[in-house]
Amino acid sequence: MRRGFSRMNLHCFDRTFIRSSHSLNAVQLPAPMETHLWYVNPSEVKSESLLKQYLDILSPCERENVLRLQGEEMRKSALLARALVRTTIAKYQMNSPVEPRSLKFRKNMHGKPEVCWPSIDDWDPPPLHFNLSHTSSLIACGVTINSQIGIDVEEKKRSIKHDILSFARRYFSKYEVELLAAISDPQVQQREFIKLWTLKEAYVKALGKGFSGAPFKTFTIRFQGVMEGDSEAFDESSTKGFEIVVDSLDDPTDVSNTWQFSLLELDGSHYAAICTEKQSALDGKINIPGKLMVWKTIPIIEDEYVSGTDAVKVICGFQ
């Protein structure tokens, strides 16, 4: 699951985009407390001509980056990642003035990618935040309107070369190590490790300051019982009545009041972690947990709303 911190620095002074209708279905912007998630499974994209169309909407720089990769699978997923983010963002415009291929991206001062919208008379760009994550087998793009967002996807069965506890001792917080060490079943331990990894990655990406901005050891992510407010012994089979919270060693302010998490299982094969800012942190009002809307897509071709179906299982968090 790449962080999506691609190395493109593009200028947004190109005004020669074409106003035309295109085949993307326009989508309503997320409401203030909503998060939208779009994902694509590369194995479902087989048509060579479709892949060529995707290549065509990339910027020259992106195209070069994709073609430089070694291995067809890698090239395909890198290509789909760029195609997904371009087509997804383009969907949210009113009157569609900017085509997917004309979108420009830049990095903000912390290196996090964001859209660089052209200025057009009588048109306001959609106030989007987005974040991208990909594995070779699934690519996802999360979208919000007024909140920072970080997402991370990983195969449920992803195994690491190191022993899980050695890895955790090196990189995770003490609490997280203890939690993992208490799990005796190696398969359960491996899955919980992957869940923690994706949640921690999503948090760091939401913060947008890179790995060193929030070293993994300096914060703890845990499941907290909503009722009691105390950490509960973790039960893999059901986390209903739990929420995911983050405690930061470095941050004196109560970081758990700012960030909310959702952990999903997609297509039965992948974990997806989503981290966004709480509404209460943004406007001081009482926090209403946000709604999550998930689409499975083949860019340009079709979008399928899958929230509430078997494709999306909410393990914990806002839904």
Add this chain to the structure above:
Amino acid sequence: MASVTASSVKFSPASSLIKQNQVSNLKKASVSFTGNGFQSHRLPVRRFRIACAAKPETVSKVVDIVKKQLALPDDRDVCGESKFSVLGADSLDTVEIVMGLEEEFGICVEEESAQSISTVQEAADLIEELLEKK
């Protein structure tokens, strides 16, 4: 007629032209581009050393660790310039590679440094820098 053989110029660490504290100052420098107003604090931090690139043995060990982590075939060409991301490393792979390097060389790599390495050569250079400090 005299023949001249070119030889690469190597500086041993002891005669490195740039002192240690200067290196760390340079490391913390932020890079800003005038003209478009974009600042990027996440550009790979180049270690501004005129000192030599890492020893071939170090590079070779890094190559082995990378190949093992990414399950690359032995005949795949991996060299100093190879970028981890282009070889197929995602962030979990990269962290595992760094951990593998720590174990192999007995060093500890801070997150800030780990974030700045994107090629085999950069990893090897960082390893030797850390070994010097020990």
